Amino acid sequence: MSRSTEPPSNDVVPRRGFANRSELIEHLSALHPDIIARGRQVSPIRGGRAAALEALQGIDPPRYERTRNYLDGAVTRLSPYLRHGVLTLAEVRNHALKLVKHPVEAAKFINELGWRDYWQRVYERLGDGVWRDREPYKTGYSARRYAAELPQEIAEGQTGMACMDEFARELRDTGYLHNHARMWLAAYVVHWRQVRWQAGATWFLEHLLDGDPASNNLSWQWVASTFSHKPYVFNRENLEKYTGGRYCRSCPLKGRCDLEGSYDQLEQRLFPHGLRAGDGSAEDDGVLGRNGDPIAPRKINSPFPKSDSVLIWAHEDALNPQAEVFRSYPNAPALFVWDDSHLRNPRAPYSFKRVVFLAECVEELPATVEVARGEPSTLLVQAIARVGAKRLVAADSVNPRVHAILNQVEKLARVPIELLSEQPFLPYNGPIDLKRFSRYWRVAERYAMGMGGGRV
Numbered sequence: 181m182s183r184s185t186e187p188p189s190n191d192v193v194p195r196r197g198f199a200n201r202s203e204l205i206e207h208l209s210a211l212h213p214d215i216i217a218r219g220r221q222v223s224p225i226r227g228g229r230a231a232a233l234e235a236l237q238g239i240d241p242p243r244y245e246r247t248r249n250y251l252d253g254a255v256t257r258l259s260p261y262l263r264h265g266v267l268t269l270a271e272v273r274n275h276a277l278k279l280v281k282h283p284v285e286a287a288k289f290i291n292e293l294g295w296r297d298y299w300q301r302v303y304e305r306l307g308d309g310v311w312r313d314r315e316p317y318k319t320g321y322s323a324r325r326y327a328a329e330l331p332q333e334i335a336e337g338q339t340g341m342a343c344m345d346e347f348a349r350e351l352r353d354t355g356y357l358h359n360h361a362r363m364w365l366a367a368y369v370v371h372w373r374q375v376r377w378q379a380g381a382t383w384f385l386e387h388l389l390d391g392d393p394a395s396n397n398l399s400w401q402w403v404a405s406t407f408s409h410k411p412y413v414f415n416r417e418n419l420e421k422y423t424g425g426r427y428c429r430s431c432p433l434k435g436r437c438d439l440e441g442s443y444d445q446l447e448q449r450l451f452p453h454g455l456r457a458g459d460g461s462a463e464d465d466g467v468l469g470r471n472g473d474p475i476a477p478r479k480i481n482s483p484f485p486k487s488d489s490v491l492i493w494a495h496e497d498a499l500n501p502q503a504e505v506f507r508s509y510p511n512a513p514a515l516f517v518w519d520d521s522h523l524r525n526p527r528a529p530y531s532f533k534r535v536v537f538l539a540e541c542v543e544e545l546p547a548t549v550e551v552a553r554g555e556p557s558t559l560l561v562q563a564i565a566r567v568g569a570k571r572l573v574a575a576d577s578v579n580p581r582v583h584a585i586l587n588q589v590e591k592l593a594r595v596p597i598e599l600l601s602e603q604p605f606l607p608y609n610g611p612i613d614l615k616r617f618s619r620y621w622r623v624a625e626r627y628a629m630g631m632g633g634g635r636v
């Protein structure tokens with residue numbers, strides 16, 4: 181799956197302010213012909229704060245708890261908005277708590293929000309290390325045993341298994357999959373087809389509107405067992421139960437597929453050497469577990485004078501017109517950059533539907549935000565000089581790419597960087613053990629539920 185990271189040669193100038201979705205799509209097709217050549221699908225899920233708030237209004241935490249494992253359960257589809265900072269975890273949690281008489285009725289929902297916060301914290305520590313096996317596989321096989329490439333028939337939905345083929349189609353056509361479908365598909369890829377989780381993670385990141393190296397890669401590692409005690413597997417009965425049997429009914433392989441059998445039988449078939457660590461290359465370096473100290477803030481939010489002239493960088497982790505950067509500097513010039521190399525990064529290339537989703541989010545940003553195309557640090561340095569900005573302001577993010585760009589700007593433009601944060605999910609700044617979610621949640625739960633003091 182090698183793709184060029186060279187920027188495309190066309191010189192279409194990006195813009196915003198479209199009359200409707202068709203016009204926006206037409207413009208993006210001209211801007212990114214090579215991306216649309218990989219697939220023209222556009223998701224029914226719309227980008228932007230208005231669509232995000234509409235989805236937020238629809239959440240039902242008690243029903244979520246009862247039904248979330250079912251494919252037609254009351255899941256929220258908020259993830260694309262959370263991923264791009266259109267909504268914050270704190271805002272979603274606060275809303276959930278308002279909808280219930282007692283916090284316990286929202287507990288399961290808030291626990292799931294906690295998974296996102298947890299993966300983000302792990303990402304903050306590991307950076308691009310989220311692409312490496314955290315621990316050896318516990319499948320009895322070493323990493324070398326697993327294929328490096330995703331078989332084409334899986335990506336194209338041509339395996340002959342009605343369930344897996346439908347999940348692949350849904351992923352490609354909509355950019356969204358229910359959590360259970362993600363788990364089944366990931367387990368099928370890694371354990372039944374013996375493909376390295378990294379190949380599956382790249383495939384998901386291309387298509388998912390919520391594609392996020394933290395939640396995605398670390399969930400793949402959880403399924404694979406390189407970031408958990410044992411591999412995640414399932415059987416046909418489990419899939420049939422939570423899908424209402426809709427795939428098995430029409431499946432040509434009904435009764436004789438590879439998912440048939442009890443859990444014991446499947447484990448013996450899939451892991452004949454027993455559930456134990458293969459000789460892995462990964463080692464536990466203690467980064468997540470040994471001290472769990474809080475990470476020092478990356479930049480000092482010194483009390484910069486709000487009257488200074490600044491430039492705002494609107495990046496893809498904070499596409500919220502109400503974000504702190506815009507509230508603090510409502511009249512400041514701002515720039516959003518289409519970075520061709522980033523969109524074509526072979527490890528996580530963007531599908532056209534992801535690009536459309538991002539553009540729809542950008543459409544709703546304040547009118548002060550201009551769009552440009554090119555290498556972000558170069559364009560930001562030029563814009564700083566053009567507008568005479570005393571510093572660059574950006575929303576904080578745990579994404580290492582954002583920090584690499586900010587560091588470069590700081591070096592080249594010789595201006596300070598001001599990072600602004602939203603209300604945190606946990607009003608807590610003390611040590612927290614990140615080795616496993618259960619350890620994190622032991623400390624985090626009461627803060628997440630609004631019972632640990634601090635502002636919720």
Ligand SMILES: Cc1cc2nc3c(=O)[nH]c(=O)nc-3n(C[C@H](O)[C@H](O)[C@H](O)COP(=O)(O)OP(=O)(O)OC[C@H]3O[C@@H](n4cnc5c(N)ncnc54)[C@H](O)[C@@H]3O)c2cc1C
Binds near residue numbers: 248293359
């Ligand atoms: C293999 C695999 C890959 C995944 N890739 C991503 C990804 O790239 N981006 C992403 O945001 N999530 C990912 N997830 C986690 C989870 O599947 C999605 O966040 C969730 O399905 C999104 O749908 P929803 O908004 O309807 O979730 P809901 O069930 O309604 O949950 C509400 C919110 O809680 C958070 N959440 C719920 N479950 C999880 C979870 N298991 N892990 C982390 N956060 C969770 C999400 O922010 C979600 O929007 C992945 C899971 C697996 C198993």
